[in-house]
Amino acid sequence: MDPLRTHHQNISQPAMSRGGADQESVVETPDVAALAQLLADRTRVAICMALLDGGTWTASELAEFAAVAPSTATEHLNLLVSGGLLAEQRRGRRRYVRLAGPDTAETLEILAGLAPYRQVPVRSLAEANHRRALHHARTCYDHIAGALGVAITDAMTERGLLARDYGLVLTCAGARWLTALGIPDTVPSAAHRAHVRTCLDWTVRRRHLSGAVGAALYRHAVDREWLVKAPATRILTVTDAGRAAFRDHLALPDEALFPSLTPAAPRP
């Protein structure tokens, strides 16, 4: 149709204002393809997934994690930073990198929930253990995911702290429960209306609690040392104190509290 259309001018450069002819009539449009292009590469996604632990990684740590050469990692980081998905901070000879913000993290989680599944071979016993631990309990940027996260959400729902109507919401009882735990500030006066979001868990294909309440709960659990986050991974470990607390406050069953008891990836 359009004779100007050479083959495959799909994304590439910003097209360079030509001749200055009709430059007055332009419109801005969100370039979804450009954003998706950033995430259309397994290595870049692996980097983003690593950063979903909410932490700050160096370039070489990410290169090793993603199993690519440092030079390749540099290229990917350049793209992700200039695309606005990652924030960087250079100190000395190190390049520190983290997710740009909660929006980014949430978008990644949403995509992970909608994405098709893929079979991935497990090579070593160490990797199998790592998988098992991830499956049991991990961070999801600022809240708790994995079997533990789902169990918490389920228990809170059963006990009437959360209610399901057109999405999950915090009930008045739930607000009181949070206050009793000593989580007041995050939840404003009209507590029953506080922001509750859910997030589709990619290991269990079940929804778990996120949003402001999920974040507050996670922070609280870490502060009280109910949970300990392993450095440089997203793995959470439940402490003895944590087991006591989760049994006490939510009557969580042992399956949710011990990683070894977590059943192997139930496929729906």
Add this chain to the structure above:
Amino acid sequence: MDPLRTHHQNISQPAMSRGGADQESVVETPDVAALAQLLADRTRVAICMALLDGGTWTASELAEFAAVAPSTATEHLNLLVSGGLLAEQRRGRRRYVRLAGPDTAETLEILAGLAPYRQVPVRSLAEANHRRALHHARTCYDHIAGALGVAITDAMTERGLLARDYGLVLTCAGARWLTALGIPDTVPSAAHRAHVRTCLDWTVRRRHLSGAVGAALYRHAVDREWLVKAPATRILTVTDAGRAAFRDHLALPDEALFPSLTPAAPRP
């Protein structure tokens, strides 16, 4: 590092179970890259954006909309359907296609909100008018977007029907207001806790109302003929009755009710 790693085995085929050696130790992982790959092409995104009007299109309509050859459109539709983003229905020699579901639509909107902006030239006067109309009021799968959508959201907030704490929520007054309008069924008894979501508007870079309440409001407005949707586009036109209603119930200003008065894409 890995000698098995030839160059660029990034996405491609499902790798074909080899030799049947170590097939027991596999794990399922969401393949975000594969999903993003689907959206990493301008033409495919254009198709998805067209389908965001919530309607059903034929293959050739989409080919014309996206300005590609029919054969190219077929290829794209095959990918999008088999990737689960689109649902198809074949009748006779026609292929009817629509978005797979609300999840898909929501994900697209979220991506559009996070995506970078791109300058797009406007070629004809007709296109300029089309843009203006889209900018003023359009559907966003199942709710109202554009300047009108933002104005509605703002007005509802100002009048205490919506409140902002950790995201937007419907107040008790808001629930009563909906009931008075005659929108009861969508909103369950504990109405003030009904599902409210916001959606970042890509024309105005402002949030507007979505979720169950947003969808109910849109359906109501169409039922009462406050709004009329132009066929084969996402454009909404405000009728006289609509203007009266929106002035009455929300005191919307004229700028929000007449497309010509909408200011040209304010950039923050």
Add this chain to the structure above:
DNA sequence: ATCACACTTCGGTGAGCACCGAATCGTCCG
């Protein structure tokens, strides 16, 4: 000063893929 280290730049390579046109297959209509 010297060396180790974290990262970057650059050239080259190979795979992937968006596109079209021409030919083909079915379906619907006159």
Add this chain to the structure above:
DNA sequence: CGGACGATTCGGTGCTCACCGAAGTGTGAT
């Protein structure tokens, strides 16, 4: 039946890009 039409298949083309290694740059430690 025959022709128009919607959609598909297929071969070919050219661009894009993920990857690496080797060489280079700057920082920090000895």
